[in-house]
Amino acid sequence: MIEHVVAEVLLSSGLAAACGALVVRTRGRNAAVRARRTAEDEVVKARIEAARDLEKAQLRFAQDTEELRRQITVNAEWYQTALEETRHLVGQRLPAALDAEARSGSDAVVPGLLHPLLKGTPFEELHQAAEDLLREALQSTRAGVGRAARAGVRGMADEAQAFLTRLQIKIDEELDRHPAASAYHQSLIDIDHVATRSLHAVQRLRILTGSWPGTQRADCTFREIVESARGRIGPYDRVEHTYLPEVGELFVEGRVVEPIVVALTELLANATDYSSDPVGVYVQRVQAGYRIVVEDTGLGMNHFQRTAAERMLAHRAVFDVTTLEDERRLGFAVIGRLTHDYGFRVDVSAPSAGGGVKAVLVVPDDLMSRSAAEAPSPPAAREAPSAPPAGPLGVPGVPGVPGLPDTAGLPDTVGLPGALAGSAAGAAPTAGSASAEHTGHPGPAEADLPLTTVLGLPKRQPKDPRAAPRPSSPSQEALTDSGDPAALAEGFEQMRRALSAGYGDSDTDPGGRLPS
């Protein structure tokens, strides 16, 4: 039993032990399992971690690669862009700049940067610097060449102008030398027209080269200015000058006479070139001066031409050989230079009633002759002899004043009629109350002199010179017969006074005095 007990005990203990051991083992196993699980978890975690890291690294690598690839592309693009930009600089931009410089005043557009990408980069700056350098080199070369060319042209124009002016003077002398008209005169006049036109061509050339017109005139009237300009174009007979004596005899200051004549010539040339109809010219008083209007009935100018003309008129720069353009615009360039230098104005923008071009040249008051403006005291008043109005024509004793109020201030132009009218009146028999100072030369001559009309003028002579034989000796220049030697002497005295009054303060050259 014991054995049993023992066995029992043993068994139970063994069982217990076994149980305990089992428990322990189970526990141990559990612990081990747990540990293994933990370890496994760790491993998994680590693996996941590693995988994630790898992934990250891979991603970063990929990104880096992508970045690098992009960089390479960008660099290639930059290279391409820079190459294209430089090609553009050489191929388009510089030639355009060259072109614009060569034809200054043209509307050639110089392109800027081709790629906006390069804005703000050194490329922009450097390319601009290259363009500037080119422009500068061109400009300085051009200025030098232009200066030299202009000086050369001016010199030649000067010489040609001097010769042509002498030719004109010579023609006038020749015309004057032989009083009787002949075929010779006709030839001279024809030659004169050609010479005058050549002179104008030379003048416009020198004006375009920045020079003055080359001729200084004395003060001249509007009539002379318009007629002078008319004579410088080809079809001068197509110019209809409406002469109005109240403005036509006003004097323009000598300094601006030639420039105005040249400018007016250009306007007339334009008007007659572009229309085959008559061209009208007239002078008008305006607000602060006078205007010379040239009106044609041609096609007129379209908007573009008008704008171009106005631009040329406003152009103040000196032109050189490279800027000479077509004929029509050249005329406006000549005018533009003259108006800028001399202070008168030309306007072509006004609409013309006839549909053509209406060009207006305005001469402001301050360019009018001072001497004509401030000498209104008529010299006729002092030179007029105290003679009654003479002659059947009712010729007034005081000349110039009634019919010609505008010339009253001009001793040069009224002196002669005054003198003559005075002597005519004074020598007439109506001036019977003669002074006795010259009666020391009585003579029978008066009895032989031709009969006079009742009013004291000589009887009309036949117009044919053969019918009225003239002596070969210089003709006696008495205007009328005098019935009385005293009256004759008185007449001479009055003539002397009138002449000295007429010539005393004027600077008339002696070439055109009374026939004697």
Add this chain to the structure above:
Amino acid sequence: MSPRGHRRNGVVRSYTATGGRAAPSRTSLDEATLLIADPKLPLAGLQAQAYRVMDLCLPGVLSVSEVAHHLRLPGAVTKVVVSGLVDSGHLVARAPFTPTADQHDEDFLRRVLHGLQQL
């Protein structure tokens, strides 16, 4: 006016005044021919130079050479302008005074000389 050596002669060329003609329509004119204007005829429509001749002649009698001086044109050219005006009746041309008889009366010539010396 003070030419001061500046030219005023020759500003207007001969042919503009005459329309290119050099021969006057009448040959009877000479430098001393006197011109008398007819104040009744209208001046409108005359060429500028012709108008000017009329303006010069209206106040009194002028000779052709005086007109030439005022127009600053050569005498031969002035004659063309003037003869046109005579043709149109604007001007009456009158031959200058010439004593028909006793052409060389010494006393008359002496008086003329005296008169001239007084000038």
